[in-house]
Amino acid sequence: MSLPSIVGFWTNLLQISAPAVRVALRRAPVRVESAGPCGQTRLLGSWMQKQQSTSRQFRLILVYTVGVFPNQEACFMHLGICIEGNIASGKTTCLEYFGKTSNIEVIAEPVHKWRNLKGHNPLALMYQDPARWGLTLQTYVQLTMLDQHVTTMTSPVTLMERSIYSAKYIFVENLYRSGKMPEVDYAVLSEWFDWIMRNIHVPVDLIVYLQTSPQTCYERLIERCREEEQVIPLEYLEMIHQLYEDWLIHQTSFKVPAPVLVIPADHDVQKMFCQYEEHRGKILMGSK
Ligand SMILES: Nc1ncnc2c1ncn2[C@@H]1O[C@H](COP(=O)(O)OP(=O)(O)O)[C@@H](O)[C@H]1O
Numbered sequence: 504m505s506l507p508s509i510v511g512f513w514t515n516l517l518q519i520s521a522p523a524v525r526v527a528l529r530r531a532p533v534r535v536e537s538a539g540p541c542g543q544t545r546l547l548g549s550w551m552q553k554q555q556s557t558s559r560q561f562r563l564i565l566v567y568t569v570g571v572f573p574n575q576e577a578c579f580m581h582l583g584i585c586i587e588g589n590i591a592s593g594k595t596t597c598l599e600y601f602g603k604t605s606n607i608e609v610i611a612e613p614v615h616k617w618r619n620l621k622g623h624n625p626l627a628l629m630y631q632d633p634a635r636w637g638l639t640l641q642t643y644v645q646l647t648m649l650d651q652h653v654t655t656m657t658s659p660v661t662l663m664e665r666s667i668y669s670a671k672y673i674f675v676e677n678l679y680r681s682g683k684m685p686e687v688d689y690a691v692l693s694e695w696f697d698w699i700m701r702n703i704h705v706p707v708d709l710i711v712y713l714q715t716s717p718q719t720c721y722e723r724l725i726e727r728c729r730e731e732e733q734v735i736p737l738e739y740l741e742m743i744h745q746l747y748e749d750w751l752i753h754q755t756s757f758k759v760p761a762p763v764l765v766i767p768a769d770h771d772v773q774k775m776f777c778q779y780e781e782h783r784g785k786i787l788m789g790s791k
């Protein structure tokens with residue numbers, strides 16, 4: 504490449520691929536692992552991983568590679584953002600808001616699958632008898648959440664409701680700690696989860712935590728009136744709340760897989776929409 508074409512290349516790269524460049528710079532050592540059209544960058548990526556280097560120069564080499572093989576840009580373009588929060592904290596409402604007001608792809612929690620699996624309702628069974636059905640539900644939750652994480656996305660930004668991480672660190676943990684999940688069931692789920700973490704890349708670029716009081720969630724849960732959840736007492740929401748706080752605010756329980764943007768979510772819907780607008784830029788850029 505001659506000097507002008509190199510300059511032109513960089514200018515074009517930075518103009519056309521700003522999000523790709525940014526994502527590649529930040530995520531290079533862990534994101535370069537797709538096979539097929541990303542073959543060349545995959546080699547470079549694994550070499551970089553071996554070097555255990557996070558230096559800016561190496562990352563720039565990678566960005567250069569993205570530019571030289573422009574058809575690979577899609578590998579770096581995508582940002583995955585998870586909306587986390589207690590039951591009935593307003594996650595679905597948040598997803599619907601962004602789904603309507605921009606071309607972000609939204610993925611709702613697959614609750615319909617948990618309520619109807621070949622005519623069975625694992626969610627209802629779990630609430631009726633957690634010790635018997637907790638493992639059944641959470642195994643299925645883990646599978647369906649993983650499926651959503653690895654689904655190929657076409658738009659640059661995806662907002663996903665909850666994650667495989669909160670399924671394990673919040674809900675499985677809660678069943679176990681409250682004595683409603685036998686140790687052997689917890690061990691089986693943990694083995695599965697650890698295997699997934701070792702063998703499958705589950706990328707999350709940003710966690711948006713809708714922080715509510717348990718009381719607010721209790722009121723919204725009653726208002727929503729989902730049949731299976733009528734048995735949920737306030738104490739259950741308090742335990743889920745504490746697990747979320749320890750994980751995402753105090754960061755004392757489990758590894759947090761991405762930066763956390765905290766949005767206070769006890770407010771009415773209008774105020775929440777205003778807050779979403781205030782944070783729209785950060786969310787779209789995947790930064791807190
Ligand atoms: N900011 C809010 N103020 C009052 N009610 C809300 C607010 N956000 C959501 N709701 C209502 O609370 C219930 C739970 O909201 P939802 O978005 O389904 O929560 P989640 O997806 O977190 O379980 C729904 O009936 C919804 O209409």
Ligand SMILES: Nc1ccn([C@H]2C[C@H](O)[C@@H](COP(=O)(O)O)O2)c(=O)n1
Binds near residue numbers: 590671
């Ligand atoms: N791993 C999980 C995830 C969710 N649930 C339950 C909690 C709620 O009853 C329902 C959906 O949650 P929402 O989106 O309304 O917060 O599924 C669970 O038991 N385990």
